[in-house]
Amino acid sequence: MTASPVEAQPVVAQIVQHLAPGGIETMALDIQRKARNPSNVHIISLEGTPSEAIEHWPRLQDMERVHFLTKPPGLSLSTVTKLTRLLRQLNVDVVHTHHVGPLIYGGIAAKLAGCGHVHTEHDAWHLNQQKRRWLVTACFHLLKPAVAADAELVAASIRQHIPLFTPSVVLNGIDTDKFQPADQAAARNKLNLPLDASIIGCAARFTEVKSHHLLIDAFSRLPDSAHLALAGGGELEHELRKLTSRLNLDQRVHFLGVIDDMPGFYHAIDIFCLASKKEGLPLSPLEAQACQRVVVMTDVGGCREAVDPQSGILIKAESTQALETALKTQLCSGINKEKQASARNFVVNHCNLERMISQYDDLYCGRPL
Template sequence: MTAPLVVAQIVQHLAPGGIETMALDIQRKARKPENVHIISLEGTMPEAIEHWPRLQGMERVHFLTKPPGLSLTTVTKLAQLLRQLNVDVVHTHHVGPLIYGGVAAKLARCGHIHTEHDAWHLNNQKRRWLVAACFHLLKPSVAADAELVATSIRQHIPLFTPSVILNGIDTDKFQPSGQAEARSKLNLPLDAAIIGCAARFTEVKSHNLLIHAFSRLPENTHLALAGGGELEHELKNLTRRLNIEQRVHFLSVIDDMPGFYHAIDIFCLASKKEGLPLSPLEAQACQRVVVMTDVGGCREAVDPESGILITAGSTQELETALKAQLSSGINKEKQESARNFVVNHCNLERMISQYDDLYCGRSI
């Protein structure tokens, strides 16, 4: 029997987000967790813990403190670390890790798997040339986290046929539970309909559009926002200008994400751009219906029987969809359909099994 491979997942920085959560989940649920490392190009452990308490006490997590701009020293440090850890396969996420991890894998004589998480950035010519050059020179085995992402790669980078491995979430961790207790822990009203969003406060996530649409909903509706980011102050000011600050709850970064989903009734993501996001999968696994913009791989992350997809950038469509879910989406049949969709199509065990096949050089 062959020994399990040692895998190093490489991310740009360890901060709350879908890619980073995926890396942590792959490590946590691996057949041999002690053989899976996570390497962050940027930052330090204390900095990461400050923004993401979940990392406290975690093992096999490494930080290279990469400075801004191109850093050849970081490539050298990474290659040395890969040799020190006896890594067999490097698994990179996104462009920065693709470059640094790919070169370091060559120097350390490791295998190389790369996951492409977004389709939209390949529309930029310079980014497309960079990714294509990395694919052809570094020759990683490429996986796309959604069929739409795979289509974009095939369209923009000829001769590459990526595998498709849909993002998966832990359906044992994310499952239904009591709402009243969850709301009490977050100091949310017990008798209101609550719409929730979990995303970084950045321009691409369109929180401002969500807040504007929400401002037109009935007075007994509340909005719970989990996350942090550079736009937090601006968004709080917006709620004051719209005179809805008493109905909008800024909850900061939440470590207990299942509890957040249990507390809400409807999950909403109004992003301008996405890959295949994890948050709607987590929400649906907790039996929460969703409203999402039809961008990136979002269509592949939404149960067609219970979820609603809308055009990005349309406040009117978002308002209409939220009202529709408020009037008909909070029922047992739709909630069960949402969870069944995730269990059957987007579960973590299936995703890890498929990546294991790639690590071992097997086709999927």
């Protein structure tokens, strides 16, 4: 009897460093959720425990086929042993690793367990660091994964620094059924945001690389009718709250914490902004645009590939002046139906989740893209 397409799907283990709110982790969850056969897709977190992960990300509460290895700090040979044993127990056919730590541990365990190995590079900038470049090059040559890049810029960096490897390009994709337009007033009421303001939103961890301080500084020069909504958490939250108070912005900047209902966040805002110093190909601007929100982004990493050229604005990184000017431009002209429709059409046509999963399925089965 010929197996059906669902039965023929390999068992896949997505391996991440830790399960905390972020683009890579969201991507792994979405691949599991929208797979042709979700029961064949596992997610393995090298670090952390279930209770720690759920505390920071309530979305994980009801997740199935999610495993935690509680890796201690530093090099851990016992984690390789635990991971190898788990891959065998789950009858995993293909390991899919994300970033350097999972590449090392997942790649070695895949070899020991006799699994195939697909690896996704999410950043171009880290290969500029010599030690990191040597490490990744050694892993590629010794572990021989099928390498995918989440943006053409990332692929170009791999070709430049590791010339014997030609990666496939699999653009990040998002669920355009989940992220689609909805009522703005209802979303604002749910988040206790003002109904009559123009709201700029940012969803990112409060870390130095995301440059929230520059965003708040630029925002302080915008009209009083504008508000800023910040979704996320992180080590810089206290410092950013102090900056907000120092600039007398407490009534206009809203710290919303980690939000599980991200479509609702995008529905509530008018403009999405990410002022990062470094990025791969981020998911958040794709999600925002799918909800018909125009964006302002720094032109770093693969961000250019994630922005609709008809409605979005790209600026140079670490420039408060450029950020201020772009936000004012979007406040004046970006909030209109034509630009909003263009933003969504860009994501539907170029960066949808179904296309991404189909391409990864091809890689899992050893088919060229």
